[in-house]
Amino acid sequence: xxxxxxxxxxxxxxxxxxxxxxxxxxxxxxxxxxxxxxxxxxxxxxxxxxxxxxxxxxxxxxxxxxxxxxxxxxxxxxxxxxxxxxxxxxxxxxxxxxxxxxxxxxxxxxxxxxxxxxxxxxxxxxxxxxxxxxxxxxxxxxxxxxxxxxxxxxxxxxxxxxxxxxxxxxxxxxxxxxxxxxxxxxxxxxxxxxxxxxxxxxxxxxxxxxxxxxxxxxxxxxxxxxxxxxxxxxxxxxxxxxxxxxxxxxxxxxxxxxxxxxxxxxxxxxxxxxxxxxxxxxxxxxxxxxxxxxxxxxxxxxxxxxxxxxxxxxxxxxxxxxxxxxxxxxxxxxxxxxxxxxxxxxxxxxxxxxxxxxxxxxxxxxxxxxxxxxxxxxxxxxxxxxxxxxxxxxxxxxxxxxxxxxxxxxxxxxxxxxxxxxxxxxxxxxxxxxxxxxxxxxx
Amino acid sequence: xxxxxxxxxxxxxxxxxxxxxxxxxxxxxxxxxxxxxxxxxxxxxxxxxxxxxxxxxxxxxxxxxxxxxxxxxxxxxxxxxxxxxxxxxxxxxxxxxxxxxxxxxxxxxxxxxxxxxxxxxxxxxxxxxxxxxxxxxxxxxxxxxxxxxxxxxxxxxxxxxxxxxxxxxxxxxxxxxxxxxxxxxxxxxxxxxxxxxxxxxxxxxxxxxxxxxxxxxxxxxxxxxxxxxxxxxxxxxxxxxxxxxxxxxxxxxxxxxxxxxxxxxxxxxxxxxxxxxxxxxxxxxxxxxxxxxxxxxxxxxxxxxxxxxxxxxxxxxxxxxxxxxxxxxxxxxxxxxxxxxxxxxxxxxxxxxxxxxxxxxxxxxxxxxxxxxxxxxxxx
Numbered sequence: 001x002x003x004x005x006x007x008x009x010x011x012x013x014x015x016x017x018x019x020x021x022x023x024x025x026x027x028x029x030x031x032x033x034x035x036x037x038x039x040x041x042x043x044x045x046x047x048x049x050x051x052x053x054x055x056x057x058x059x060x061x062x063x064x065x066x067x068x069x070x071x072x073x074x075x076x077x078x079x080x081x082x083x084x085x086x087x088x089x090x091x092x093x094x095x096x097x098x099x100x101x102x103x104x105x106x107x108x109x110x111x112x113x114x115x116x117x118x119x120x121x122x123x124x125x126x127x128x129x130x131x132x133x134x135x136x137x138x139x140x141x142x143x144x145x146x147x148x149x150x151x152x153x154x155x156x157x158x159x160x161x162x163x164x165x166x167x168x169x170x171x172x173x174x175x176x177x178x179x180x181x182x183x184x185x186x187x188x189x190x191x192x193x194x195x196x197x198x199x200x201x202x203x204x205x206x207x208x209x210x211x212x213x214x215x216x217x218x219x220x221x222x223x224x225x226x227x228x229x230x231x232x233x234x235x236x237x238x239x240x241x242x243x244x245x246x247x248x249x250x251x252x253x254x255x256x257x258x259x260x261x262x263x264x265x266x267x268x269x270x271x272x273x274x275x276x277x278x279x280x281x282x283x284x285x286x287x288x289x290x291x292x293x294x295x296x297x298x299x300x301x302x303x304x305x306x307x308x309x310x311x312x313x314x315x316x317x318x319x320x321x322x323x324x325x326x327x328x329x330x331x332x333x334x335x336x337x338x339x340x341x342x343x344x345x346x347x348x349x350x351x352x353x354x355x356x357x358x359x360x361x362x363x364x365x366x367x368x369x370x371x372x373x374x375x376x377x378x379x380x381x382x383x384x385x386x387x388x389x390x391x392x393x394x395x396x397x398x399x400x401x402x403x404x405x406x407x408x409x410x411x412x413x414x415x416x417x418x419x420x421x422x423x424x425x426x427x428x429x430x431x432x433x434x435x436x437x438x439x440x441x442x443x
Numbered sequence: 444x445x446x447x448x449x450x451x452x453x454x455x456x457x458x459x460x461x462x463x464x465x466x467x468x469x470x471x472x473x474x475x476x477x478x479x480x481x482x483x484x485x486x487x488x489x490x491x492x493x494x495x496x497x498x499x500x501x502x503x504x505x506x507x508x509x510x511x512x513x514x515x516x517x518x519x520x521x522x523x524x525x526x527x528x529x530x531x532x533x534x535x536x537x538x539x540x541x542x543x544x545x546x547x548x549x550x551x552x553x554x555x556x557x558x559x560x561x562x563x564x565x566x567x568x569x570x571x572x573x574x575x576x577x578x579x580x581x582x583x584x585x586x587x588x589x590x591x592x593x594x595x596x597x598x599x600x601x602x603x604x605x606x607x608x609x610x611x612x613x614x615x616x617x618x619x620x621x622x623x624x625x626x627x628x629x630x631x632x633x634x635x636x637x638x639x640x641x642x643x644x645x646x647x648x649x650x651x652x653x654x655x656x657x658x659x660x661x662x663x664x665x666x667x668x669x670x671x672x673x674x675x676x677x678x679x680x681x682x683x684x685x686x687x688x689x690x691x692x693x694x695x696x697x698x699x700x701x702x703x704x705x706x707x708x709x710x711x712x713x714x715x716x717x718x719x720x721x722x723x724x725x726x727x728x729x730x731x732x733x734x735x736x737x738x739x740x741x742x743x744x745x746x747x748x749x750x751x752x753x754x755x756x757x758x759x760x761x762x763x764x765x766x767x768x769x770x771x772x773x774x775x776x777x778x779x780x781x782x783x784x785x786x787x788x789x790x791x792x793x794x795x796x797x798x799x800x801x802x803x804x805x806x807x808x809x810x811x812x813x814x815x816x817x818x819x820x821x822x823x
Contacts, residue, residue: 088764127763132622132717134759137480141760144476158621162715165625169635183547222612223620228547252608253620443537 062118068377071171074147075378080119082107082365083126083142085153085163090130095279096155098309099177099361100125101348103152106365109343116369117378124148132162139163143170149378150175152364155357157181157224164189173380175364178357179304179326181228182437187384190367191407191435192400193360194327196229197442198433199304202412203325204236204274206427211300213271214243219261219285221305222250226276229304232442233274239441246270251277256284262292273301282310286318296321302414307355308421316421328359328397329415329423340396353421359396366392367402399432407435450659453794457742458655465648475637482644482712484752485651486512489705491733491744492651493698496658498730499738500667501694502674503591507599508702508729510606511574513721515703517610517617518573520716521557522566523626523634542623548615557616563630570707571700578699582692589688591677600723607722622717626710634711647708651745654701658741661697670694702729735777737786746785 065077074081084103086096107121115121124146128135135154142148143166150173154160157180167174167188174189182195207213216237220226230248237243246268249261258281265273277285282305289296301322308330311319330341330353340362345352367390372378375386384406391401400408409432415423450458469481490508497503528542536546541553559565581602585595610617618624626634633639661667669690673680681687710716719725736747754773758766781787 089767125763127759127766129759129767131719133483133713133715133719136713136715137483137756138760140476145474158717161621161624162717165635165714181547222614224544224547224614227614231549252611438535 063376068117068372069149069379070377071379071381072147073149073378073380075119075149078119079122080116080378081122081124081146081148082368083139083146083148083151083153084123085126085128085135085138085142085151086155087130087159088125088127092128092130092155095309095357096128098352098355098358099152099155101352102177102344102354102358102362103365105344105347106362108347110365110369116372117376121365121369128153128159132156132158135159136162136166139166139172139174140170143167143172149173149372149380150368150383152177152361152368154178160184160189171380173368173383175368177361177364179360181225182232182439183228183443185405185407185437187406188380189406190364190387190402191437192363192367193357194410194412194433195407195435195437196225196232197436197439198407198410198412199326200229200233201236202429202433203302203304203323203414204233204241206325206414207272207300207302207323208241208243210427211271213300214241215246215268215270216243216272216274217246217265217268217270218248218274218276219258219265220248220250220276221253221255221278221281223253226250226278226305229276230274232439235442243271251281253279253281255281258285258288259292262288262294265294266292271300273299275301275303276305277303278305280313282306283313283315286314286322290318296417306417307357308353308423309355309358311417311421312353316417316419319417320419322417323414323426324417324423325412325414326356327410327412328356329413329425330354331415331422332397332413332425334396334398336394336398337396363392363395363400363408366394367400371402401432403435405435405437407437409434450663453798454659454742458652458659461655461742461745462652465651466645470641470644475640478644479640479712480752480756481749482640482647483709484749485647485745486705486709486712487729487732487752488651488745488748489654489708490702490729491736491748492654492658492741493701494730494733495738495741495744496661496670496701497694497698498733499740500662500670500674501691502670503691503695504596504730505599505695505698505726506596506723506730507601507603507726508698509721509723509726510599510603511578511699511702512706512709512725512729513606513610513716513718514574514577514706515570516706516710516716516720517623518560518566518569518703519707519710520623520626521560522563523629523710523714524623525557525561526629527625527627542618543625544618544621544623545615550615554616570703574699574703575696578696579692582695583688586688586691586695591691600726603721603723603726607718610718610721618717620718622715622719623710624715624717626714626716629711634714640712643708643712647712650704650708654704655741655745657697658701662741666690666693731774733784735774735784737784737789739783740786740790743784743786743789750785 065075069075084100086100087093107123110116111120124142126138126142128138139151142151152175154163154174154176155178160176163174164186168186172188175192176189177192179193179199180195182197218230218233220230234245237245247264303322303324304326306324307326341354344354370392371383371387371390374390375382387402387406388404389402391399393399397410400410403409412429412433413425414427416426418424470478473481490512494508497505524542528540530540533539533543536543538546538551541550585598611620628634634643669680669685673687673690677687732748732751733744735751737743755770758769762769777784
């Protein structure tokens with residue numbers, strides 16, 4: 001998806017600049033095998049050619065490089081290199097910064113616990129510069145020149161579509177965090193965000209049941225993600241909920257004039273306004289809704305594109321009362337999230353908010369670590385094969401597991417926007433929703 | 444050094460040096476990945492070359508060359524996309540055999556205007572003709588009415604904006620903001636592996652030299668002098684009985700066709716085409732390449748493009764969060780210190796020394812020489 005999501009003060013960009021390109025994270029907290037002395041020892045041993053003659057036991061935690069890396073990836077006896085590929089500049093920087101921060105936090109935490117297969121994660125950060133071919137170029141650089149074991153990256157559908165052929169050609173592994181339109185599945189990608197049916201169907205069911213909603217009005221930005229999402233939503237409303245779609249309107253990205261659609265909404269009086277307007281347009285949309293006298297505490301509005309990050313720009317008072325449907329809210333009350341949120345704020349500042357995509361980006365390094373440990377190898381083929389069934393119990397959203405189709409099982413949640421810019425959890429699915437990127441009957 | 448020759452001695456040496464640089468030195472020193480990046484940069488050199496003819500010589504500043512780059516690129520990408528969307532490659536779709544983005548947008552059959560792009564011959568013709576005719580229409584509409592200068596530049600910007608909106612809005616037919624991705628083969632020949640990239644690189648360099656020769660020819664022909672005269676004093680040329688509009692249209696069309704060839708090369712080399720090369724920002728960026736290289740120098744355009752793009756890539760790899768500032772600083776420095784770009788530095792400082800070393804005795808030839816064309820101050 002493409003969105004210009006966060007509208008945060010510039011302080012955020014300043015904070016990011018620390019700890020850039022591939023700095024090995026500190027490992028004070030780490031007491032086990034890889035104490036500083038131990039690390040020096042290991043490095044010293046690496047220089048000895050007769051390394052394989054040493055007793056096996058000393059490598060119990062750090063298996064030999066030749067064993068975990070048969071394809072020439074950037075793995076040494078002490079380090080493994082991954083890539084971070086997001087837009088640090090350009091229009092998307094404001095959205096992707098959260099993902100970069102989450103990935104760096106995850107890497108630091110993993111390193112503090114001793115790393116992956118006994119190796120510290122070193123990262124190389126590349127800038128996609130909000131430009132899709134640049135993403136492809138940098139992905140290729142990371143895979144071909146730097147031989148990274150995995151890439152955490154991409155945000156918009158467009159950047160993913162540009163990178164995908166590169167990942168497949170050079171056999172890389174991409175962890176992609178954004179909720180997106182589906183219709184895609186690749187051996188070389190793990191989709192840590194929700195695909196469209198996971199995100200939408202449960203939310204529509206809930207609002208139909210809860211509010212008795214029969215008529216829906218769709219408003220979206222004009223590109224593939226909102227159009228595909230609305231196509232799925234329309235099929236569900238018409239075929240399953242037996243309701244009616246009374247209007248469907250699209251606006252170009254960055255559009256700030258929503259008066260005509262707001263008039264149509266007032267005329268058709270839908271039970272629910274269903275929106276997937278993205279980026280800066282959101283600010284105008286919600287302000288104009290309010291100015292037109294549409295009270296979101298009476299008029300139900302369900303959005304799949306507004307996270308805490310967007311509310312930062314929209315202003316809590318303009319959107320309070322609206323419902324959002326996704327898998328994560330910063331306010332979730334579970335033990336994992338209670339340690340995740342303070343850790344994130346400690347690293348990136350007290351004012352930072354954490355949206356759905358940021359949380360999904362945090363899952364990437366962890367899932368990769370768990371998969372590498374399950375596979376006992378960094379080889380991309382083995383990681384891809386071992387991925388299905390990998391579960392991460394420490395996920396801030398609660399729990400996730402990788403499906404055979406490389407998407408995640410996850411719960412879908414509905415939150416209600418509050419004045420302070422946070423969401424109050426209203427509903428969550430009892431079971432984990434199966435990811436279904438090629439939904440039958442919805443195409 | 445007479446009117447009839449393509450180039451004088453120093454230009455010949457310059458072209459040979461560029462040929463050695465592109466054909467021998469770069470392929471020998473760079474790995475395939477970097478060579479492919481150079482191939483990508485060189486696609487912009489086509490645009491810069493066109494801008495030298497149209498802006499440097501003709502004085503017509505076009506801020507919408509991305510339009511023609513895009514038209515050429517999309518023509519090529521449509522052909523490649525059709526080939527990549529064979530029924531067996533797309534059997535997962537609800538309508539197999541059409542490009543994936545059409546299927547996502549509920550289009551169930553191939554639109555009529557896509558069908559001719561099954562033919563490579565038609566595609567090659569379209570790469571030249573579509574932008575050529577489009578430029579001719581814009582040029583006729585503007586120059587015949589004597590719209591020029593800043594107004595023309597603004598209108599080209601508007602065209603760039605309109606085309607971007609059109610492409611993004613009609614995503615079922617164009618791929619929208621995602622563009623056309625995953626281009627695979629050309630007549631069954633896989634364009635993705637390393638050896639194909641090398642072949643494509645040399646093919647592109649060949650095309651670039653053909654375009655350089657055409658630009659050289661125009662520059663040294665009578666036509667080229669009328670262009671320069673027009674840039675300096677349009678009214679005098681008009682009063683001398685020349686149809687100024689027709690010459691302008693010609694220069695604009697040539698620039699458009701060069702840009703389109705660059706776009707087509709881009710689609711081939713990068714395997715990708717998207718509206719992000721069509722809009723206002725990339726169009727202006729292309730003008731910057733020309734300005735850095737020196738807008739009066741054909742070879743300067745090539746070096747300028749390579750330099751700016753190399754800087755872009757290496758700065759962004761070294762400083763992922765600060766590189767844009769560095770690049771901006773570079774532009775300001777170049778424009779302030781060297782208004783005629785790289786070619787100006789060469790012409791002012793390096794060339795005179797070389798000349799002095801080689802032929803200190805030889806008198807300068809009289810009449811129209813390279814210097815009198817290249818050093819003239821532009822009208823705008």
